[in-house]
Structure formats: structure tokens, C-alpha cells
Amino acid sequence: GENVEQHPSTLSVQEGDSAVIKCTYSDSASNYFPWYKQELGKGPQLIIDIRSNVGEKKDQRIAVTLNKTAKHFSLHITETQPEDSAVYFCAASKGSNYQLIWGAGTKLIIKP
Amino acid sequence: GAVVSQHPSWVICKSGTSVKIECRSLDFQATTMFWYRQFPKQSLMLMATSNEGSKATYEQGVEKDKFLINHASLTLSTLTVTSAHPEDSSFYICSARVGAGEETQYFGPGTRLLVL
Numbered sequence: 001g002e003n004v005e006q007h008p009s010t011l012s013v014q015e016g017d018s019a020v021i022k023c024t025y026s027d028s029a030s031n032y033f034p035w036y037k038q039e040l041g042k043g044p045q046l047i048i049d050i051r052s053n054v055g056e057k058k059d060q061r062i063a064v065t066l067n068k069t070a071k072h073f074s075l076h077i078t079e080t081q082p083e084d085s086a087v088y089f090c091a092a093s094k095g096s097n098y099q100l101i102w103g104a105g106t107k108l109i110i111k112p
Numbered sequence: 113g114a115v116v117s118q119h120p121s122w123v124i125c126k127s128g129t130s131v132k133i134e135c136r137s138l139d140f141q142a143t144t145m146f147w148y149r150q151f152p153k154q155s156l157m158l159m160a161t162s163n164e165g166s167k168a169t170y171e172q173g174v175e176k177d178k179f180l181i182n183h184a185s186l187t188l189s190t191l192t193v194t195s196a197h198p199e200d201s202s203f204y205i206c207s208a209r210v211g212a213g214e215e216t217q218y219f220g221p222g223t224r225l226l227v228l
Contacts, residue, residue, distance in 0.1 A: 032215040043118075043205045043219040044156070051215075089155060098144065098215050102155045 002027040004092050006103025014111050019080055021106045023090035024072040030092040033073045034100070035064060038087045047088075048075070077108075085110045114140050116208050118220035125196055126228055133191045133223045135206030141186035142208035146217065147179075150203045162189045196227045 003026040013019045025033075031052035036044035050057045050064045050073065057064050063076040077084055087107050091100040115138040125131050135145055144163050148156040160181050162168040168181035180192040189208075193200055203224055207217040 034216065036219070041222070041224070043116075043207075043222040046216065046218065049216065093215055097161065098209055098217070099146075099158060099161065100156075100217060104155050 002030060002092060002094070002101040004090060004101050004103045006090050006106055008106060009104065010107045010109070012109040012111060013080055015080055015082060017080055019075075019077045019084070019108055021075045021088055021090070021108070022072060023074070023092075023103050024070075025092045025101070026071065027092070027094060028068075028071060030094045030101075032093045033064070033066060034091050035062075035075045036089045036091070038089065038105075040086075044089060080108075080110050082110050082112060084108060114208070114210055114216075114218040116142075116206065116218050116220040118206055118223050120223060121221060122224040122226075124226045124228065127197055128195055130192055130194045131196055131225060133193075133204055133206075133225075135189045135191070135208070135220055137187045137208045137218075140208075140210055142189075142210070143186065144209045145183060145189040146207045147181060147189070147191050148205045148207070150205060150222075156205065159191075193225065196225070198227045201225055201227045 006023045034049035037047045038044045048064050050066050061078045066073040087105045089105045090103040093100050117136045119134045147159045150156050159174045160168045160170045162181050162183040164183050170176045183189040205222040207219045
């Protein structure tokens with residue numbers, strides 16, 4: 001079955017710097033890759049997603065890149081701010097059941 | 113964006129009692145809802161997939177008689193934890209798909225369950 005690996009488990013960056021979180025997936029049939037942000041005690045919030053027919057997508061300070069050949073996708077956050085501190089999860093899905101296979105999560109810490 | 117609510121946001125109950133958690137899609141009709149549980153500092157674990165009007169599909173290792181799921185309408189799914197025990201204490205989160213052919217899942221705020 002599908003397996004999603006996410007790195008790093010913890011990332012600490014200076015405010016204003018960029019943060020990059022990487023995920024790899026095992027099933028080449030996966031075609032949808034969302035990223036979620038989860039703050040403490042809250043449900044995950046979709047921040048950006050990408051489908052397999054696109055290589056890159058950007059929304060203001062957030063971007064996601066997808067390399068289908070290498071089966072990896074990355075989240076890029078530029079000009080980080082304190083409110084970006086949270087746990088970020090990547091996921092992958094395919095086919096008709098739409099089930100998400102989740103990465104283990106990355107705790108992002110923005111240092112003031 | 114699509115909004116999903118959950119009620120209650122937290123609940124404390126005695127061991128042996130049953131607890132019902134509601135998940136509602138507020139501004140869209142959800143043909144499919146998902147129920148997850150999450151332990152501290154861990155990723156989300158899918159418990160079951162719920163389709164409106166049909167029986168839920170449970171993941172391996174999830175007891176269907178203990179975690180009863182009802183998806184009676186396109187905007188409401190309920191999860192009932194029956195005969196709850198302390199090991200059922202967890203963060204329960206639902207999500208909903210916007211519509212047919214749409215992969216995106218929108219999540220509720222979660223329900224914190226503590227069984228004493």
C-alpha cells in the first residue's frame with residue numbers, strides 16, 4: 001500500500017527566513033497531494049494542495065512543488081512569521097476512495 | 113471555504129458510558145465523511161469512511177460495534193463511542209469531502225474525549 005514519509009520531524013527557523021518540508025510517497029498512482037496545518041488542540045486546516053498534472057503551485061507565501069518521477073513533493077514557506085508555528089502534515093491519495101495517507105508531521109518553530 | 117463543525121468540542125465521561133460526537137458540514141453537502149483519531153504528537157489515524165445512506169467502512173483494527181457511525185444525511189455524521197474506557201481517550205476529528213469527484217477534505221475542529 002501507499003506510504004508517505006515526511007522530513008524533518010522538527011524544523012526551527014528564524015523569523016523572516018524560509019522553511020521547507022519534504023515528503024516522499026511510494027505509490028506512483030497517487031495523484032492528489034494536500035498540505036495541512038494543525039495548531040495545538042485544533043483540527044487540520046488545508047493550506048495548499050497540488051494534483052499530479054501540475055508541477056508547482058503558489059499561494060502568497062506558500063508554495064508546493066511536485067516531482068512525479070522522484071515521487072516527492074515539498075512545502076515551501078517564505079518570509080516566515082510567528083503565526084506559522086504549527087505542525088504541518090503532508091498527505092497523498094488516489095482513486096475513488098479518496099482516503100488520505102498521512103505523513104508523520106513536522107513541527108515548525110519560528111524563532112523571533 | 114467549506115466549513116465543518118463538531119460538537120461537542122470536549123467531553124469528559126465515566127468509564128462504561130457512551131459518548132456521541134456530531135460532525136456537520138455547514139455550507140455544503142458531504143457525500144463522504146471520514147472519522148479520525150489522533151494521539152498526542154502523532155499523525156491522524158483513519159478510523160472509518162462514512163457515505164451518506166450506507167454503512168460505514170471501518171479500517172482494520174477498528175471495532176465497528178464499539179465505534180458506531182451514522183451518516184443519516186448529507187450534512188451530518190455521528191460517531192458514538194460505546195462503553196468507553198480510558199484507552200479510548202483521544203482527539204477525534206471528522207472531515208468531509210465537498211462533492212463527487214472532489215478529493216479535498218475539510219476538517220472539523222476536533223473533539224477531545226477524556227474517559228475517567
